[in-house]
Amino acid sequence: xxxxxIFKEFKPTEDAYWRSIILYGNNTASYKFAxxxxxxxxxxxxxxxxxxxxxxxxxxxxxxxxxxxxxxxTTNNSSTFLEACKKYNENIITxxxxxxxxxxxxFNYVLDKFPIxxxxxxxKPFYEYDKRNKQIILTDNSFKLKGIKxxxxxxxxxxxxxxxxxxxxxxxxxxxxxxxxxxKDNYSLYIDTSFRRKNITSxxxxxxxxxxxxxxxxxxxxxxxxxxxxLCDIDxxxxxxxxxxxxxxxxxxxxxxxxxxxxxxxxxxxxxxxxPALKYLERLHTRNEYLISSHHPLxxxxxxxxxxxxxxxxxxxxxxxxxxKMNLVSEWSIEEKREKGF
Numbered sequence: 639x640x641x642x643x644i645f646k647e648f649k650p651t652e653d654a655y656w657r658s659i660i661l662y663g664n665n666t667a668s669y670k671f672a673x674x675x676x677x678x679x680x681x682x683x684x685x686x687x688x689x690x691x692x693x694x695x696x697x698x699x700x701x702x703x704x705x706x707x708x709x710x711x712t713t714n715n716s717s718t719f720l721e722a723c724k725k726y727n728e729n730i731i732t733x734x735x736x737x738x739x740x741x742x743x744x745f746n747y748v749l750d751k752f753p754i755x756x757x758x759x760x761x762k763p764f765y766e767y768d769k770r771n772k773q774i775i776l777t778d779n780s781f782k783l784k785g786i787k788x789x790x791x792x793x794x795x796x797x798x799x800x801x802x803x804x805x806x807x808x809x810x811x812x813x814x815x816x817x818x819x820x821x822k823d824n825y826s827l828y829i830d831t832s833f834r835r836k837n838i839t840s841x842x843x844x845x846x847x848x849x850x851x852x853x854x855x856x857x858x859x860x861x862x863x864x865x866x867x868x869l870c871d872i873d874x875x876x877x878x879x880x881x882x883x884x885x886x887x888x889x890x891x892x893x894x895x896x897x898x899x900x901x902x903x904x905x906x907x908x909x910x911x912x913x914p915a916l917k918y919l920e921r922l923h924t925r926n927e928y929l930i931s932s933h934h935p936l937x938x939x940x941x942x943x944x945x946x947x948x949x950x951x952x953x954x955x956x957x958x959x960x961x962x963k964m965n966l967v968s969e970w971s972i973e974e975k976r977e978k979g980f
Contacts, residue, residue, distance in 0.1 A: 644952055645919050645959065652782045653792065654964035655760045660796050661883065661965055662755050662911070667712035667720075669748040671800035672700040677764060678793050681780050689773045694740035695733070701744075702727055702736075708804040719743040741772075749774065756912045758968045802882075842870060844936060845897050848925055852979030854896035855909070855918065856972050862897075871903040872896075875922050876962050877911040884961065891943040892936050893926055902972055912970035913962045923955055925980075 650658070656674075663670055676696040680688055702723045705711060711720055722739040725731045731739075753763040762779040783789060842862040853860050853870070860870035873896050874889055881889045888894075902909055927948060930937050945951040963969075 644923070645916055645956055647916060648960045648963045650964050650967055651786075652762055652779050653786050655762050655779070655967060656764070656783060656792060657795065658755045658760065658965050658967045659752060660799050662879065664751060664754070667714065667717070667748075668701065668704060668800060668803065669697075669744065670752055671796055671803070672697050672704075673748050673752055674796045675700045675793065677776075677780065678783075678796070680776060681784050682789075684781070684784075685776070687773055687775050689771075690741050690745055691737070691772075693774065694737045694744065697744060698723060698726075698736055698740045704800065704804070708801075708808065710804065710807040713807065717743075755967050756910070756970075760967055842872060842897060844892070845895065846870070848928055848980060849897050850980045852976075853899040853902055854921070854925075855898055855902045855914070856975045857977070857979035858899045858901070858975045860897060860899050868899070870897040871900055873898045873903050873909065875914060875918070876958055877913070877966065879911050880962060880965065883965065884958075887958065888943060891939075893922075893940050893943045896922065896925070907972060909970050909972075911966070912968065913959075913966040915969045915971040916959070917971070919955060919959055923952065926951065 660671070660674055676693060679696055680693075701711065701720070705720070705723050705727055709724075719739060722731060722736055722743075726733070726736040749767045753759050753765075763777060764780040764783075765774045765776045767774055783792065786792075846860075846862045849860075851859060851861065854873070859868060861868045862870060875894050875896050876889060878889050881887070898909070901907075904910060926940055926944065930940055941951075944954045
């Protein structure tokens with residue numbers, strides 16, 4: 639009898655790819671957000687081929703606006719472009735001078751890095767960068783964005799994410815450590831600046847029994863002996879970075895924690911904040927069901943976190959996988975070092 643697959647592949651749409659860039663692309667400066675806002679302007683005006691000279695005033699405008707309320711726009715100590723924007727805001731240099739500096743200094747990295755999420759270029763990039771002719775060519779994927787029902791929401795989402803990152807830089811903390819809360823009084827989001835991510839360690843003892851001393855992903859040998867060089871890592875199957883977008887889900891819950899070797903978690907080809915491939919989702923479900931059916935001490939905790947019936951738990955995992963795929967886009971997998979260990 640052929641095996642029945644309970645989980646289905648999910649294919650992100652163009653707006654899902656866009657959101658993955660804005661939410662999960664690298665943040666060392668706010669250039670990504672300014673470029674995103676500029677691209678939305680170009681898409682709305684149906685501009686297809688745009689020179690860097692014509693892109694410069696649009697790009698610089700957004701940076702200048704944000705500098706007026708948030709002086710910290712980068713994690714670096716200095717920037718020729720940002721200094722020019724500050725001088726423009728202070729009426730020290732002209733618009734023409736600002737555009738000239740923007741064209742020469744602002745696009746050195748951002749145009750190459752914008753379409754990269756989790757170390758990979760998204761499958762449906764929104765433009766091609768023609769370095770030789772100093773221009774960008776918007777792709778059909780860009781103009782498909784304009785066809786979505788709430789196109790302007792993308793602008794609001796980009797602006798909101800930009801403000802969150804600015805706040806993190808101002809407070810001197812990682813953007814991944816922001817605790818975003820909802821205020822019912824004024825229907826706004828706020829940040830608890832005292833928040834620090836929980837340090838999870840004791841879960842090793844609770845979960846190692848099922849994994850039988852093997853890495854969850856590659857089945858290499860691991861141990862819970864803190865003095866051993868093979869000490870396993872505790873990995874969030876669905877990356878903890880998703881927490882800010884889904885505060886209703888406890889990504890620190892036992893249901894989402896697995897034990898891995900150090901290479902799988904943070905080695906050269908490690909998972910880091912990537913989404914595990916679909917085959918691992920089935921493995922996670924099997925692990926959780928084993929603990930529940932065997933009346934493990936974690937049984938009630940797992941059921942509370944994921945659902946009281948197996949049908950509910952499958953639906954829960956599928957929903958989180960779909961959400962993660964929309965945001966993180968690319969999937970991660972690794973070659974197994976032995977036959978199935980558990």
